Amino acid sequence: MAIATLIFGMFAIADYQILGLTRAYYLLVAMRIVVVGLCLFLALIMLLRGDVSHEVWLHAMPLWVLATGIILIVPLRPDSLSTQVMAVIVATIGFYLLIPNLLTVVAFASLYLSLGFLAAAALFADAPPGALLRLALLLIMANGVGFCALLRLEKLQRRQFSLLHDERDQNRQLLKEIAHRELLEEQLRRVAERDSLTGLNSRRHFMKLADALLQVSREDQTPFSLFMIDVDHFKRINDTWGHSQGDWVLTRIAEICTQALRPTDVIGRFGGEEFVVALPDTDAEQAVIVAERLRRKVAALPLEEAMSELQLSVTIGIAVARGDEVSLQNVIARADRALYAGKREGRDQVVACAEIGAEKRAEDSLK
Structure with missing residues (x-):
C-alpha cells in the first residue's frame, strides 16, 4: 500500500x-x-x-x-x-x-x-x-x-x-508417537536396568556399570573393592512368615545399603537374597569398615511385631581387585568364596578374600 x-x-x-x-x-x-x-x-x-x-x-x-x-x-x-x-x-x-x-x-x-x-x-x-x-x-x-x-x-x-x-497435524501426531515410543523405550530400559522389587540395579545392568568402574580403576591405578551380601536364613523367613515378609526384608535391606553407600558406589540385586556392591577408589581396609557398618545397620533394623523373634543379619564377602585385573567375574568369584566361607563359619560377619587365602595356606601347611 x-x-x-x-x-x-x-x-x-x-x-x-x-x-x-x-x-x-x-x-x-x-x-x-x-x-x-x-x-x-x-x-x-x-x-x-x-x-x-x-x-x-x-x-x-x-x-x-x-x-x-x-x-x-x-x-x-x-x-x-x-x-x-x-x-x-x-x-x-x-x-x-x-x-x-x-x-x-x-x-x-x-x-x-x-x-x-x-x-x-x-x-x-x-x-x-x-x-x-x-x-x-x-x-x-x-x-x-x-x-x-x-x-x-x-x-x-x-x-x-x-x-x-494437515501436515502440522501429522507432525504433531508423529511427535506424539515419537514421545510415546521414547517413553516406552525408557520404561523398557528401566525394567531392564532395575530390579522390580528393590529398585536396585538389575544383575545385568550392575555388571555393565561395575565393569566400567573396574576398568577406570585399573587405568587410574586406584583400588577397587566388591561386596557380596547374603541375607542369613532367608529361606526360614519365607517359610515361617511368608514371602511378603521376605520381600519386605529385602526391600528394607536395599534401602539401608543405598543410604549407607556413596553416590559413586554401585549396588545391585544379584539374585534371590544376594546383593552385590562395587566400591571404586576403596581399598581392603576401607571396604571392611563399610561392610561392618552395613552389617550393624541391618542387625539394628526394627522389625514388624509379627517378626519380633527374628534376629536379622547378613554375611558379607569382600574382594579387592588386583592392580592388573581386568575381569569383573574373577573379582565376583573371590567375593563369593569369601561370602560362603563366612556362612560356613557361622554367618553374621564380614569376611575378606585375603583371609580365605591365609586360611587356605594354613591348611596346606598342616597337610
Whole structure:
C-alpha cells in the first residue's frame, strides 16, 4: 500500500508539466498529499499493530482512500480522461493482485472505483454515451479478470493452508508417537536396568556399570573393592512368615545399603537374597569398615511385631581387585568364596578374600 500510494503521489510531476503553477495544479497536489498521507498513516498503523487479519475496516480503508483520490482527478483534470482510463484499469488490477486483501474487500473497493470513475466521467468530462459504454466494458473486463484471478489465488491459498494444516497435524501426531515410543523405550530400559522389587540395579545392568568402574580403576591405578551380601536364613523367613515378609526384608535391606553407600558406589540385586556392591577408589581396609557398618545397620533394623523373634543379619564377602585385573567375574568369584566361607563359619560377619587365602595356606601347611 505504501508503494502504491507513493506511485500515486509521483504523478504530481506530470500534473505540473500539464497544468503549470495553476489553481487546478495546487488542488491536485493537495489532494495527492492528503491521499498519500492517509494511506501511509494507515500502513503505519498496520505495521505497529502487527496482526490485523480480523480488522476488515483497516484493510478496506486504504483502498477506498486511494480509489477516491483516483476518482477526484477527473473533476480536477477533465481533459486527462483518456489517460486516466489506463490508470483506473491498472489500479483495479493492482487492487486485486498486488495488494494482499480479502476478496470481498477488494471487490467492493474496485466496484466503488469503477462506478465513481464512470460517474465522474459523465458529470465532469462530458464523455459521450459511446465512450462511456466502451469505458464501462473495459472496467467490467478489468474487474472480471482481477476477480477471477484473486478468487483462484484464494482457492489455492486455502488448499495450501489445508495441506499445511494437515501436515502440522501429522507432525504433531508423529511427535506424539515419537514421545510415546521414547517413553516406552525408557520404561523398557528401566525394567531392564532395575530390579522390580528393590529398585536396585538389575544383575545385568550392575555388571555393565561395575565393569566400567573396574576398568577406570585399573587405568587410574586406584583400588577397587566388591561386596557380596547374603541375607542369613532367608529361606526360614519365607517359610515361617511368608514371602511378603521376605520381600519386605529385602526391600528394607536395599534401602539401608543405598543410604549407607556413596553416590559413586554401585549396588545391585544379584539374585534371590544376594546383593552385590562395587566400591571404586576403596581399598581392603576401607571396604571392611563399610561392610561392618552395613552389617550393624541391618542387625539394628526394627522389625514388624509379627517378626519380633527374628534376629536379622547378613554375611558379607569382600574382594579387592588386583592392580592388573581386568575381569569383573574373577573379582565376583573371590567375593563369593569369601561370602560362603563366612556362612560356613557361622554367618553374621564380614569376611575378606585375603583371609580365605591365609586360611587356605594354613591348611596346606598342616597337610
